[in-house]
Amino acid sequence: FRENDDYKELITELREKLEDREKTRDLSKKVGVFFRGTWLLPRFTPPIVYGVIWLWILSPNRSGLLNGMLMTLFGLDKPISWIIKYPLQVIILTNGLIGASMGMVIFASAIQSISRDYFWASRVDGANWWQEIRYIILPMIKWPVAFITAYQTLSLLTSYEYILIITQGGPYYKSTVWSLYSYLVAFSSYSGTFEFGYGAALSTVLVVIGIIASIFYWKVFKMGAMIQPSKIEF
Template sequence: MKKSKFLINGMRKHSLPWLMLAPFLILIVIFFFLPIILIAVNAFTDMDSALQWTFNGIDNFKKMLLDPNMPEILKNTFIYVFFTLAINVLFGLVLGLLTSYFIQKESVGLLFRTIWMLPRISPPVVYVLLWLWFFDPSPYGILNSLRALVDLPPGEWLSSNPKTAIVLANGMIGASFGMIIFSSAIKSIPENLFQAAKVDGASQWSIIQDIIIPAIRWPLMFVTMWQLLSLLTSYEYILLLTGGGPMVESEVLSLYSYHKAFESFEYGYGSAVSLVLVVIALGFSAIIWKMFGMKKMMGTSRVE
């Protein structure tokens, strides 16, 4: 009798975590894994507005190779992701250092971080409206108002420099995420390490290079990978700011997939573009994983 009660209690103890996680696991399966499977299957069909599931093999991928817009879109994607990621990570690191290391007064650093986070907690439409005002081609736009102070004519910023516009808009809001992660990581470094370095006469650059950067290596990897995957798959700010135009000058793969699927109703072709985007994301993730030497670090941590 006691043995059976022990077994029942043991089963309850082991099943409780799964029962607690079950709602979240169901949501993940329905809204994450199931859409991925449907997109992967749909990529090999010629599904259009009639919503018919007719398999056509690799015809969508052949069409992608012959797509005259694809070279320009791939170049735009690389430029957009590379430069925006640089702003997200490097500028986010600078903001983190300023607000958690150089600014010693916590209240000032907290106020700065709060102000910088306002665009992230604002609706995307409101945030993009501010950038549209900034790049407004009329004399009342912010940039053109500044040019008028030095007697320069107004410029057509969004039509002449669409890539710069989408990089700046996405880079500035993405830097806030890096700022929060890096500032938290820097604050977790023991203060006595900084004091010992200063006593030894280390410069500020030496402290950053030899103490802070190695200590926040994991957060650096996390922010880089997270922002890379986010930039490859997100398109809402580009859609609201330039719509991918003029022509396809600011069109990226994720936005192209959206346009093909939900504007041209080429659901099969749009799914194929999305599937290629997933493969590209996995490849870049593996490169970043290797670049940061995570296997070696994980092996070291296990030994310790």
């Protein structure tokens, strides 16, 4: 540098850029924490409260949040009975938000735990974004993927509380799943009497299906190999 002032100006500019980068990184972390916390709200909310909130959102009159918005903003002529008209879609949406919230947090944490060195090395070798996903991210998060897949399958197989609260299995049994049916048979007058034995038999079928699914996922994801200790000798 010919002049000392040019040197000082360059150092000052470099320091300011580094400070701005740190501020941006801190802001990104705070925003990420906020959105992860927001996504987890359905998981942390008690099922009764969660179901009642959805009953209010999908209420078949103008007082419902969704119908009120559509009638006010888009000029909808009359309210729609969402739960009666689209029971399966409602159940998929309400259960999907809970499952997605848990998966998002686990996958985000797993991806953040991957060393940045792998990505830097891949970019040096000329890898594109799809190759980074296929050869770096997916192999590195294989265990979280296996866990979420198995957990969500078993959870959806046996859960019925949201269906019971929101649609009650209707209309005309369209949203009555196996677990809800076994509960209604055993603990309500659904079939005329409280048939505990029949309800227990139905639940046993779910247990068998769960065991088969667990064995299947164990083989597909090769979980036995993933839990083996490292073969590297020190």
